[in-house]
Amino acid sequence: MKILERVTMKNQKGMSYWGLLGILAVGGLALTCVSKMGPAYIDAYYVEEGLRHVAKNDNVDSMKRGEILRELDRYFTINNVRGEPTKAVRVVSSTEGTIVSIDYELRVPLISNVDVVMKFDKQLNTNQPELCCDALVDLTEIENQ
Incomplete structure (x- = not known):
């Protein structure tokens, strides 16, 4: 039994230098992504909450239109x-009600010449406030009418 213990203890080794370096590289990349992209997602959360507030x-x-814009501006401030x-x-009036749309795209530099593009599209139809925040309508069709 002592021989068996000695052999298994002898075969056990710690993490190699390359293994540790790999884990640190992956962890560093994850922290970089969170620190660069996190603020955009926090803003997107507050944009959605602003529409829910309205x-x-x-x-x-x-x-x-002006009242909606003032209310959103106050919430954003x-x-x-x-x-x-x-x-x-954008606030667009139509026969189906007033649609408040916040549709934007952000490009954030990640590492060197690598950029991350994030697209956010939130809508509120004032006639159906319970369906808030999902993009349900294509605004280009409404604006062309």
Whole structure:
């Protein structure tokens, strides 16, 4: 039994230098991705919550374009949403109601000449506020009518 223990203990070795280096490289890449892409997803979360905030208003179906924009701008200011999401807000009136769309694309440099492109598309139809935040309508068709 002692011989068997000695043989198995002799065969056990720790992680090699290359194994440790590989794990550190993968961990570093993961941390880089999270630190570069994380803020964009946090902003996208607050964009969706802003649309839900507007949808919770009792008179959302009768709100004018300016009122909707003011309400969203106030929510974005409080939650520190800046940049592309605030510029991409479009309010389109149609026969089916008012549609608030926040459709934007972000390009974030990841490593050297490698970029990550993230696309976000959220919509609110004021006649159907319970269906908030999924892109249900193609706005180009409505704007061409």
